[in-house]
Amino acid sequence: METENNKRFVFSYYHIFLGILAFLIVRSCLEGSQMQRISYSEFKQHLERGDIKNVTLRGDSATGEFVKPIKGRVGYQTNIVPQDIANQLDKYKVSYESLGSSSFMGSFILFFLPTILFIGFWYYILKRGLKGMGGGGSFMSIGKSKAKIYVETDTKTTFKDVAGADEALDELREVIDFLKNADKVKSLGGKMPKGILLVGSPGTGKTLIAKAIAGEAGVPFFSTNGAEFVEMFVGVGAARVRDLFEQAKKTAPCIIFIDELDALGKTRHSNIMGGNDEKEQTLNQLLVEMDGFDTQGGIIILAATNRPEMIDPALLRAGRFDRQVVVDRPDRKGREDILKIHSKKVKMEPDVNLDSIAGLTPGFTGADLANLVNEAALIATRENATAINMNHFTLAFERSIAGIEKKNKILNAKEKEIVAFHEMGHTLVGYWMSHDDKIHKVSIIPHGIGSMGYTIQRPTEDRYLMTKEDLENKMAVLMGGRAAEMLIFGKLSTGASDDLGKATNIAREMVMRFGMTEELGFVTYEEAASPFLDVKDGFSRISYADDTAKEIDECVKRIVMNSYLRAYEFLRNHRELLESAASSLMLHETLSEEELKEFFRVLDDERAPHSPENETHVH
Numbered sequence: 001m002e003t004e005n006n007k008r009f010v011f012s013y014y015h016i017f018l019g020i021l022a023f024l025i026v027r028s029c030l031e032g033s034q035m036q037r038i039s040y041s042e043f044k045q046h047l048e049r050g051d052i053k054n055v056t057l058r059g060d061s062a063t064g065e066f067v068k069p070i071k072g073r074v075g076y077q078t079n080i081v082p083q084d085i086a087n088q089l090d091k092y093k094v095s096y097e098s099l100g101s102s103s104f105m106g107s108f109i110l111f112f113l114p115t116i117l118f119i120g121f122w123y124y125i126l127k128r129g130l131k132g133m134g135g136g137g138s139f140m141s142i143g144k145s146k147a148k149i150y151v152e153t154d155t156k157t158t159f160k161d162v163a164g165a166d167e168a169l170d171e172l173r174e175v176i177d178f179l180k181n182a183d184k185v186k187s188l189g190g191k192m193p194k195g196i197l198l199v200g201s202p203g204t205g206k207t208l209i210a211k212a213i214a215g216e217a218g219v220p221f222f223s224t225n226g227a228e229f230v231e232m233f234v235g236v237g238a239a240r241v242r243d244l245f246e247q248a249k250k251t252a253p254c255i256i257f258i259d260e261l262d263a264l265g266k267t268r269h270s271n272i273m274g275g276n277d278e279k280e281q282t283l284n285q286l287l288v289e290m291d292g293f294d295t296q297g298g299i300i301i302l303a304a305t306n307r308p309e310m311i312d313p314a315l316l317r318a319g320r321f322d323r324q325v326v327v328d329r330p331d332r333k334g335r336e337d338i339l340k341i342h343s344k345k346v347k348m349e350p351d352v353n354l355d356s357i358a359g360l361t362p363g364f365t366g367a368d369l370a371n372l373v374n375e376a377a378l379i380a381t382r383e384n385a386t387a388i389n390m391n392h393f394t395l396a397f398e399r400s401i402a403g404i405e406k407k408n409k410i411l412n413a414k415e416k417e418i419v420a421f422h423e424m425g426h427t428l429v430g431y432w433m434s435h436d437d438k439i440h441k442v443s444i445i446p447h448g449i450g451s452m453g454y455t456i457q458r459p460t461e462d463r464y465l466m467t468k469e470d471l472e473n474k475m476a477v478l479m480g481g482r483a484a485e486m487l488i489f490g491k492l493s494t495g496a497s498d499d500l501g502k503a504t505n506i507a508r509e510m511v512m513r514f515g516m517t518e519e520l521g522f523v524t525y526e527e528a529a530s531p532f533l534d535v536k537d538g539f540s541r542i543s544y545a546d547d548t549a550k551e552i553d554e555c556v557k558r559i560v561m562n563s564y565l566r567a568y569e570f571l572r573n574h575r576e577l578l579e580s581a582a583s584s585l586m587l588h589e590t591l592s593e594e595e596l597k598e599f600f601r602v603l604d605d606e607r608a609p610h611s612p613e614n615e616t617h618v619h
């Protein structure tokens with residue numbers, strides 16, 4: 001919203017400029033083309049012939065219309081002899097008026113104002129451009145306060161206003177301690193991350209969380225939007241970034257929040273023509289500012305995005321936004337809590353069951369739920385009800401679901417079932433194959449583009465070396481999703497393509513890089529890259545024969561298939577466990593490490609020794 005307003009403001013500002021200019025130019029052109037310049041004697045001849053219709057006197061200058069067009073001109077302009085003119089006009093009875101001797105102002109407006117406006121306009125643009133490029137410190141103030149920067153010095157929002165994002169909040173708690181005790185941390189020489197990137201779908205509460213951190217820590221909250229920085233004139237965005245940091249430094253400790261960081265885009269490599277200097281300059285300025293201050297000053301920059309892949313890698317490097325916190329869509333319990341928060345602001349009948357509404361709304365974000373409560377309140381008002389009842393909620397739900405389904409990927413009951421089995425397949429195989437790895441969390445809440453649910457496995461220690469067996473286990477875990485789907489539904493779905501891709505890559509590496517197959521021996525078949533050629537450009541040289549290529553493909557296929565069969569066998573032998581775990585996942589949508597223990601206990605009893613894996617994130 002705010003972005004829009006600001007843009008409109010900026011646009012109209014320039015447009016008024018251009019409008020006046022165009023008007024004046026067109027007007028003077030029109031006048032010029034319709035007006036004939038004549039000498040005073042010519043004028044007197046016309047007077048004699050009765051060609052002159054009227055006369056307007058402005059000091060020494062006279063303008064007016066002919067009775068009928070002469071040489072295509074309807075009017076004339078001439079310089080008069082002031083002592084003579086009145087007599088002449090009276091003699092021929094031509095109507096005239098005098099506008100006094102304001103000819104200076106008149107010609108000033110007519111001739112100089114457009115020029116001045118024009119020069120001023122370009123001067124203005126040039127100066128702003130220069131300023132952005134780091135020139136002309138004396139013009140500093142020109143760029144001030146153009147970007148919409150919101151400052152809240154006394155934020156009332158706290159963590160109490162946020163629900164269903166406990167993990168994200170836990171990760172951010174230390175930031176609050178840091179801001180609260182900025183002085184102490186400083187004296188101890190402690191280090192904090194400068195930038196934290198909140199990643200999550202629109203409406204999951206990223207802005208809310210950032211504000212709540214400021215509220216909890218009791219520090220000012222500067223917020224702005226990445227799109228604010230991208231203007232049509234080079235250098236403006238960079239100037240705004242500088243302003244923002246200048247202001248923030250004065251009020252440290254504080255939080256700077258930049259929404260839609262992705263608006264600054266990934267411009268640096270994608271622009272062959274060298275265009276879009278504006279984005280690049282803005283981005284560079286942000287990098288400079290981030291590198292230029294240290295967190296001991298007590299400024300923490302939070303940024304939000306729902307398209308982390310669009311963010312320039314330079315922004316993610318150490319010392320910048322090197323910490324990422326995922327803000328997920330809320331699970332069932334989270335949704336209930338969010339509903340509780342928002343329904344506190346309205347009046348509700350006791351029959352309203354928030355838990356069952358939470359059950360109806362998988363995939364809804366915090367913003368969607370806030371809207372739902374709002375909508376229900378509107379419906380209740382329209383019905384002149386004294387409080388919101390369950391019926392109002394049902395109506396509101398029906399109204400909002402269509403839009404939300406379109407906007408988000410919301411699973412229907414059948415899809416939910418398939419995804420639950422798929423994810424549980426990963427989870428159980430994962431736990432079985434690698435007992436050292438902790439399964440951290442499993443969820444069927446859509447997580448991002450191209451993935452349905454997810455399973456997060458955390459390695460208990462960092463791994464540098466992996467054995468053949470490790471890799472095979474890893475592949476089996478990846479194949480566990482599809483294996484579970486096949487076992488239960490007997491059908492293939494598209495949900496496993498990401499897994500298959502990852503498993504295939506591992507198999508390829510085993511064959512081609514690690515020399516782990518008997519058929520192809522301890523030989524690497526890596527594509528030999530010349531130092532002068534970029535492998536990614538497709539110019540790499542293949543250092544093996546066509547027959548070998550075929551053999552490699554077959555080998556890869558066999559390895560992947562074997563891992564699939566291993567996963568399938570395991571799940572077939574534990575079908576009951578799979579079913580009960582999947583139905584629990586369907587109900588709760590997310591299962592934590594703690595909640596999974598119940599199912600893992602069954603496996604613990606028959607465990608075979610296995611080795612750990614690296615962290616895998618399988619879909």
Ligand SMILES: Nc1ncnc2c1ncn2[C@@H]1O[C@H](COP(=O)(O)OP(=O)(O)OP(=O)(O)O)[C@@H](O)[C@H]1O
Nearest residue numbers: 161162163202203204205206207208338366367370
């Ligand atoms: N976890 C939550 N708990 C409570 N309310 C929430 C939550 N998430 C969102 N909301 C509600 O939705 C509103 C909009 O959320 P917010 O603007 O913070 O989302 P966002 O993730 O920043 O979205 P965007 O990516 O569009 O900027 C909040 O003001 C709040 O009322």
Ligand SMILES: [Zn+2]
Nearest residue numbers: 481499618619
């Ligand atoms: Zn999967």
